[in-house]
Amino acid sequence: MTLMGREVLRSIARAVVATLLLAGLIAIGSRNLAHFDAALVGYTFATLFAVFAIVYRYSMWLQRPPTALFWRRGWQVFFSRGRILRNLGNWPRRLVGAFALNNFIFRRSRPRWAAHWLIMWGCLAAVAITFPLVFGWIHFETPPGDFERYTVFVFGFPAFGFRIGGLVAMVLFHGLVWSSFLVIAGVMIAMRRRMRDRGAEAVQQFGEDFLPLILLFAVSITGLMLTASYTWMRGYAYDFLAIIHAGCVIFTLLWLPFGKFFHIFQRPAQLGVAFYKDAGVAGEQAMCASCSRPFASKMHVEDLIRVERELGYSYQMPGHPAEHYQRICPRCRRVGMALAQGRLWQVGRGREATERPGLVDVAAFMDPAPAATEATR
16 A cells, blocks of 8 residues: 555544544533524534545545654654743643734734634634534533522533623623624734735635635624524514525635635644754754854754655756755855856856856855946956
């Protein structure tokens, strides 16, 4: 069996296990489907499909040579002797900064950060409310003889109670409304950026950039229309709106593993990359074979050479002191490229190419004056 075939079978097995585990949790959490709403079976099957596809794709992604190496290195660095206590101390800070606050986006653009932050927390709140209710993990009951209170049951066990007309009830029963407002605000900011930002206009695509926003807006607005129907319109067109809303949610779940939203599940791996960079900065540095200056961590350069070899790329330079192109710093690469282009320019005009030393000795060619003089003749 080929390597690709083993990767596919391994990914399918993991996806099946994850899907069966979720199905088992639904059966257990709803007390053998006693608290499962059959009207929500469409959401459930769409979620099971999404879980299967997400786990399959994530498993395939983790087995790719670059991702697999960084995944292993990230765990090795995190649990490495002498750094584990420091990493454990930095982990909560990075978790809050990178995920709760999205500070890496804030440094790029504040409107972009606002859009991501509002959409993220709106979706997280909606997921935290919707999926437990759909799966039957949470249900509400009124205590015997007390119709002014609700008791919340989690996995069939009583958790806490609250007054029906109280603040807790208003927050819980309207949680999807608040999350819809957050998502709609974020979608509007993102849409404005995509229609006005020239840089975004140049690279955006409908399926990757606009469709996710349209789906989020459709799910949110149809959910608000359901609330408006049963709150102020005495249930007018509720059945029709419920079908439209269900269609939007199910399509979003089915599309989730294949579109841009998949990066939501890839993002946590970024924490491992951050710890990897920390270890690289603190560890031995790679010295450029041309200028003898440090330019990256030695661990990163060697890992990059290894990954390129696994992918079938060969940048070996037999006879050159560097032995491999990755052991030359970016600055010296640019100098070497400029010198090569200069020689081609001379040959193209019938001149004898000026012999220059190799990249090992580039210090003599950093002065732009000779090149400028030659170009002006």
